[in-house]
Amino acid sequence: MTITISIDCMGGDHGPSVTIPGALAFLKQQPQAQLILVGLEDQVRAELKKHHADKHPNLRIKHATEVVAMDDPIEVALRRKKDSSMRVAIELVKEGQADVCVSAGNTGALMAISRYVLKTLADVDRPAICSIMPNQKGSPTYMLDLGANVDCEPHHLHQFAIMGAVLFQAMEQRRPSIGLLNVGTEEIKGNEVVKATAALLRADHERGVLNFHGNVEGNDIFKGTVDVIVCDGFVGNVTLKAVEGLSRFVKATLMETTMSKLGALLARKSLKKLNPESYNGAGLLGLKGLVFKSHGGANAFAFDWAIRRAYNAAQYNVQEQLSAMISELMPQASDPQAPGATTQQG
Amino acid sequence: MTITISIDCMGGDHGPSVTIPGALAFLKQQPQAQLILVGLEDQVRAELKKHHADKHPNLRIKHATEVVAMDDPIEVALRRKKDSSMRVAIELVKEGQADVCVSAGNTGALMAISRYVLKTLADVDRPAICSIMPNQKGSPTYMLDLGANVDCEPHHLHQFAIMGAVLFQAMEQRRPSIGLLNVGTEEIKGNEVVKATAALLRADHERGVLNFHGNVEGNDIFKGTVDVIVCDGFVGNVTLKAVEGLSRFVKATLMETTMSKLGALLARKSLKKLNPESYNGAGLLGLKGLVFKSHGGANAFAFDWAIRRAYNAAQYNVQEQLSAMISELMPQASDPQAPGATTQQG
Structure with missing residues (x-):
């Protein structure tokens, strides 16, 4: 199974100058993975050219016209930047075009957009x-x-x-x-x-x-x-x-x-x-789709690690296991003493 | 003004084998300070002898028959060990025989006994x-x-x-x-x-x-x-x-x-x-007397630092300043909008 990862190339303190080299480093050791690079096409392409990788067979660019800034309030990121690289990268997961998304952007915005786009898993109150x-x-x-x-x-x-x-x-x-x-x-x-x-x-x-x-x-x-x-x-x-x-x-x-x-x-x-840096890559858990968060200040080495972690999570079917095991492990309607016992299963 | 420090010699993971050398190191650089070494007299004296310091003019030993263990529940330390080195050292502050007390013992017990013996400053809800x-x-x-x-x-x-x-x-x-x-x-x-x-x-x-x-x-x-x-x-x-x-x-x-x-x-x-180690020595604030807490695992070098900090606090009249400034800074009865405005000043 080929694993496809959508990457918010504009996120983080450094944007494409870190995310693109990080993505290319990742591909060197996982040459069977597919990456969708989401962001302002010109900037992404320019950075790829710098690394002589604009024709890399495992990459494709997905243009997104807006960028969530590191200090954007959640409301702005969520309601006013509907074509942000962050949001488009997450939507690729929702649409099934990507197995997992990686972003180094603003944590609050990433969680809010992920919740909005992907929705929370049944049985989970808060991701x-x-x-x-x-x-x-x-x-x-x-x-x-x-x-x-x-x-x-x-x-x-x-x-x-x-x-x-x-x-x-x-x-x-x-x-x-x-x-x-x-x-x-x-x-x-x-x-x-x-x-x-x-x-x-x-x-x-x-x-x-x-x-x-x-x-x-x-x-x-x-x-x-x-x-x-x-x-x-x-x-x-x-x-x-x-x-x-x-x-x-x-x-x-x-x-x-x-x-x-x-x-x-x-x-x-x-x-x-x-x-x-080699521990970079935090998972957003409890959503109907996999999203990994890189540290905003990550360098290319650290960003590569976040992609590796996201790749492993997709490879090990973390999302399927989360969905299955959470409804198994969470207190159920059949257990009358459990909190939330009357909640509908989804 | 001579500053007198009561030292709980039995506290901490290592007891007298750390507290005594720490106290002696402190005296080397503050030869005008007076120390009251509180603990099982035999053990304290034996350790002093090891360092050829049992006749040191700036030291006196105060015997205490009990020891608060690092894992003693607060209730045991407070109610059943009324002659512990920790408690006796704190009582010396209350009685005005010492300006400040230093202990490396169990934090919970130290705070509980300090509150019980010294009482909390007026205007302070919680030390x-x-x-x-x-x-x-x-x-x-x-x-x-x-x-x-x-x-x-x-x-x-x-x-x-x-x-x-x-x-x-x-x-x-x-x-x-x-x-x-x-x-x-x-x-x-x-x-x-x-x-x-x-x-x-x-x-x-x-x-x-x-x-x-x-x-x-x-x-x-x-x-x-x-x-x-x-x-x-x-x-x-x-x-x-x-x-x-x-x-x-x-x-x-x-x-x-x-x-x-x-x-x-x-x-x-x-x-x-x-x-x-050189940042060892935490102040218990909000009591009617000065108590400093050393890390339980402190070595002699670190314990020396806790004593130095306690000495400075006494030298700079921290207790007087705390008493005076807290009643000045805390929301007062004269300020009708302040929380606790009806509290009696003491």
């Missing part, structure tokens, strides 16, 4: 953003929500756990352990929302539906204590950005003196596994 | 923990709350901002800018609690009481965008631990190969300013 971090065990820590939902109720966090577990299982081909992000590991710790969520997850664990490890703390992200970490979008977003901020601070510090530059050079191979 | 992080500008970023309050209302966050501002001004001798930790810098961003808090802080800014910068994001902690960052204890605790986890991951990675070890050695001088 979530699932990112990946490196950990000391050398395996990935999946973490969600990373910013789509700043006010969450326990049943939202419960659904995030289920969606994160399905994504992990599909992508990593093993059953994940789930941790609930908290201020301590003991059951009595946390705010009311987290305590109520833990009760829902423990119930799932007892009936064998999820492998719930229990509460985890901030440092467990990098320890690799669990495979999937669940939190609300406020905590997730702040944590992710704090961690990125520290990484940038370390990098800048290493570039300060000749001595530290030399040190960084020697340690380069070891430090590589910490490189956040 | 908060204020920690310090390094930033790219080379100045400290103060951040609170770091875990004392997991469920916060806007007026709690408002009070944290005032207390953080007072601590910063006293310790750093300049008026701080205040940022509210959020998922974006725009006014429309955030959950309901944060949006309502921003309105309170903007009002303070307009009447010239606080220098409110606006919303900040996780990466602003290390950028040094503002001097004081306000958040609830859940977000603060998770963020702090995530950042510590990443630091440990980076360190472990650098120790992996001979090449990376050599790299780390060359970069040592630059990386030093990132060293979380």
Whole structure:
């Protein structure tokens, strides 16, 4: 099966000067993939020419007349830019022309347009953003929500756990352990929302539906204590950005003196596994279609990684597994005690 | 004025084997300070002897028969260990025998015992923990709350901002800018609690009481965008631990190969300013007495830093300034529109 990926070439801080080289780097190691490059045709074509790739057989350009700016309010992106590269790239997924879409654009706009165009999966109240971090065990820590939902109720966090577990299982081909992000590991710790969520997850664990490890703390992200970490979008977003901020601070510090530059050079191979660029590519989960979000400030190397992740998700049928497993795992109408038990299945 | 510091020698993961060398290192650079070493006398004396310091003129030992374990529930620490080194050290502050107390013990127990023994300042609803992080500008970023309050209302966050501002001004001798930790810098961003808090802080800014910068994001902690960052204890605790986890991951990675070890050695001088150990020492604010908390896993070098911070706080009369400025800055009965306007002043 050929996998086709629609790429919002205008998104991100750098637009085509990053997305096109990223796409070309991706094609070098996945020469059987097909890419649809969405954006202002002239700019996309000019960038392709620069790389002598304007006649690449695995590429086609889809013209879109508008661009969602990184600081566009959601309303503007959604209502006034109906022919934006972001929206057209997502519509290609809806129409079945692409299996997955990748954008480095404005997160709020990407989520809003994705929800509007693709719609939310039945049984899912709120889509979530699932990112990946490196950990000391050398395996990935999946973490969600990373910013789509700043006010969450326990049943939202419960659904995030289920969606994160399905994504992990599909992508990593093993059953994940789930941790609930908290201020301590003991059951009595946390705010009311987290305590109520833990009760829902423990119930799932007892009936064998999820492998719930229990509460985890901030440092467990990098320890690799669990495979999937669940939190609300406020905590997730702040944590992710704090961690990125520290990484940038370390990098800048290493570039300060000749001595530290030399040190960084020697340690380069070891430090590589910490490189956040190779963990770029967050999944928007809970929609009727696959969308991956690249960091807005990504370079071509990082953007390539986001496309790779999107490709794997399409290859492993993440969307089908999400649809199937979510309706299996979410509390059902047949379970009279479950919240939302009267909801119609779709 | 001689400053006297009571030290909970039994607290932390390592007890006297860290706290005593830390205290002795501190005295080397502050030979005019007085320390009261609180703990099991035999153990404290044995450790002092090891360092040929059992007759040090600036030290005295205060025997306490019990020890609060790092995993003791708050109830046990508070109700069943009434002669713990932690409690006795705090009581010395209450009795005026010490100007400030330092402990590396269990945070929950330290806050609970401090509140019980010292009581909360009038006008303060909830004490908060204020920690310090390094930033790219080379100045400290103060951040609170770091875990004392997991469920916060806007007026709690408002009070944290005032207390953080007072601590910063006293310790750093300049008026701080205040940022509210959020998922974006725009006014429309955030959950309901944060949006309502921003309105309170903007009002303070307009009447010239606080220098409110606006919303900040996780990466602003290390950028040094503002001097004081306000958040609830859940977000603060998770963020702090995530950042510590990443630091440990980076360190472990650098120790992996001979090449990376050599790299780390060359970069040592630059990386030093990132060293979380020299940022050890968080203030418990809003109590009728000064208490500083060291990281539980601190080594002697880090514990020394926590004592230095406590010493500076006492030297700069942080407690007096907190008492005076909080009743000045907190919304008053004379301001009929302020929340809590009917509260009695004490």
